[in-house]
Amino acid sequence: MKIVQSFELLVPTEYSFTENLNYLSRSPDECLYQIRQNRIYKALSVQGKVAVMEIGANADKQSMTVRLLGEIASDDKQLQEAAAAYIRAWFDLDRDLAPFYVLTESDPLLETAIQSFYGLRMIGIPDLFEALCWGILGQQIHLGYAYTLKKRLVEAFGQSLECEGHRYFLFPKPEDIARLTVQDLQGLRMTVKKCEYLIETARLIAEGHLTKEQLLNAGSLKLAEKRLVSIRGIGPWTAHYVLMRCLRMQDAFPIDDVGLHNAIRHVRRMDRKPTKQEIMELSAPWSGWRAYATFYLWRYLY
DNA sequence: GTCCAGGGATGTG
DNA sequence: CACATCCATGGA
Numbered sequence: 218m219k220i221v222q223s224f225e226l227l228v229p230t231e232y233s234f235t236e237n238l239n240y241l242s243r244s245p246d247e248c249l250y251q252i253r254q255n256r257i258y259k260a261l262s263v264q265g266k267v268a269v270m271e272i273g274a275n276a277d278k279q280s281m282t283v284r285l286l287g288e289i290a291s292d293d294k295q296l297q298e299a300a301a302a303y304i305r306a307w308f309d310l311d312r313d314l315a316p317f318y319v320l321t322e323s324d325p326l327l328e329t330a331i332q333s334f335y336g337l338r339m340i341g342i343p344d345l346f347e348a349l350c351w352g353i354l355g356q357q358i359h360l361g362y363a364y365t366l367k368k369r370l371v372e373a374f375g376q377s378l379e380c381e382g383h384r385y386f387l388f389p390k391p392e393d394i395a396r397l398t399v400q401d402l403q404g405l406r407m408t409v410k411k412c413e414y415l416i417e418t419a420r421l422i423a424e425g426h427l428t429k430e431q432l433l434n435a436g437s438l439k440l441a442e443k444r445l446v447s448i449r450g451i452g453p454w455t456a457h458y459v460l461m462r463c464l465r466m467q468d469a470f471p472i473d474d475v476g477l478h479n480a481i482r483h484v485r486r487m488d489r490k491p492t493k494q495e496i497m498e499l500s501a502p503w504s505g506w507r508a509y510a511t512f513y514l515w516r517y518l519y
Numbered sequence: 520g521t522c523c524a525g526g527g528a529t530g531t532g
Numbered sequence: 533c534a535c536a537t538c539c540a541t542g543g544a
Contacts, residue, residue: 355526356525356526356527357524357525357526357527357540357541357542358524358525358526358541358542358543359524359525359542359543362541362542362543406541407541408539408540408541409540410527410528410539410540411540414527449527449528450527450528451527452526452527452528453526453527454525454526454527455526455527473525473526474525474526475524475525475526
């Protein structure tokens, strides 16, 4: 296997490769990337071309080294640019976290988190279809089972490639899921409703009726949320989850999330879950950064 | 087997 | 808009 291309990617000041790696290591059942010897491996598809990205830290801590592996041309600038763009989006490299740290340095809920997890970026899900599916799959079940369902979906319907003795999977394309019937998905062992939601969402995206641009241009977080909630299978929780992790709306806030409730309970050493009113009061100072605040609090859960 | 959990849908006020 | 009820399944 030849290394086709290698390049450096600058990272922001508030950035810790290790913290991000720790987050990415949270599930042994993750199927869309692999971690070996402090390097991250993930397949990327660009207009029919497929390569594997290898991402590693540099000693200077100011950059990462990206290598592209696979059967591709050695001068493929398009692939290199796509890989750089994907990684920038995935690790949220273009965001200045300094204002978030200033805002929360004496916040009762966050002051410890921002020290413990300093340099953690909100790891994104740049692909809209993947983000929506992950949200739908993760509804009403434990994270562990959500990973199992995702793995079954990806291994059954996603493209894969072999590279240096490892198999890498790509998330299924909406067009491929749109063609399926509920029966085709029942082998994954999830509810009939979830099967319907995935297929309907795939259809919307495959037919061009739902795009990232549409949501980003909706005019406001509230309007983007309305658009998403109008889709069957997407309620407030899933809508905010997707706006947070895919559209990167900084004030998206899945206030009903049980993980968020447990994290708050843990940090405040409460003997019960906080009420919605309490959460609204506690989160008011995070205005403009609620998504990051949520992501940092979730970090307490694993 | 029993019961609860977690989020969405639906219906009612 | 808030609220109540039902759903279908996994997990204890």
